[in-house]
Amino acid sequence: MGPSPAGYDPRPMGPASSASGPGRTAARRSSRPDSGASSPSPPTGRGADAEAPVTGEPASKRALRSQGRKTMRKLLDAAMVVFARRGYHAARVDDIVKVARTSHGTFYLYFSNKEDLLRALVSEAGEVVAALDSGLGPVSGDREGWKELRQWMGQFSDAWQRYAPVLRAWTDLVMSDPELSAQAHAAAGGVASTLAARVAAAGPPPGIDPNAAAEAVVAMVDRFHQLRQFAREPVDDVALDTLTTMVHRGLFSSARG
The missing domain is CATH 1.10.10.60 (Homeodomain-like)
Structure with missing residues (x-):
C-alpha cells in the first residue's frame, strides 16, 4: 500500500528515504485497531520481547x-x-x-476465537462464584440467621442472573473440555462446601447429611432460576424470601435457641 495523499512524493525512493521512516511508521500504527496496550519497543536484550502483546493471546x-x-x-x-x-x-x-x-x-x-472469549468469561464468572464461598457467615436458627442466609441467597441469585448465558455454555462444554470441567467442579464445589460447613456448625436435624443437603440446595436454586427464566418470570424478593425460608427451616431449625 502506498503512502497517504498528504505524504505523497513522486520521486523514486532512494537510500535516504525508507519505508520505515517516522511518517510511514506513524501512519501504519494509526491504521491499526486500538488495543489499548502500548506498542512494543524493539528488543534491547534477552527476554526483551516477553512483554510485547500478542494478537489473539488470551x-x-x-x-x-x-x-x-x-x-x-x-x-x-x-x-x-x-x-x-x-x-x-x-x-x-x-x-x-x-x-x-x-x-x-x-x-x-x-x-x-470464540472459545477463548468463553474461557475469559468463565474465569470471570468463577471469581464471582468463588466470592460466595466467603460470603456466607454462620447461620443461626433465629431471625438474624435468616437474614444472613437471605443476603447470601441474593448474592447467589445476582451472580446466576448476570452469568446465566455463560453458565449454560459452561455446562454444555464440561463433558468435552477437561479444563472447563475442572473449573465448574471447583466453583460449584466451593459454594456447596461453604453451605455444608454452615449446616454442620448449626447442628443439622436428624437424618440430614450436611454435604448432601448443601449440594441439593445449590441444585435447587440453580434449577429454580432456570425455570423462572424459561417461564419469563422474575426471581424477585418474594421468590428469594421463599427459597431462604425453605432452606432455613429445613436445615437450620434445630439451631434455634
Missing part, C-alpha cells in the same frame, strides 16, 4: 491499559448478549462484534 494473560480494558469489557458483555440470544454453539464472532459495535480485527486483538 485476554486474561495480557496487560491492558484503560481503553483496552473498556474494549475487552464491551466484547465480553456483547458475547453474553449473543450467547443468551443464540446459545454458545450457534453464536458467531460476527454476531459478537456487531453487538459490540467493533471490528473483527479488534476482536482478534483480544481473543483467539
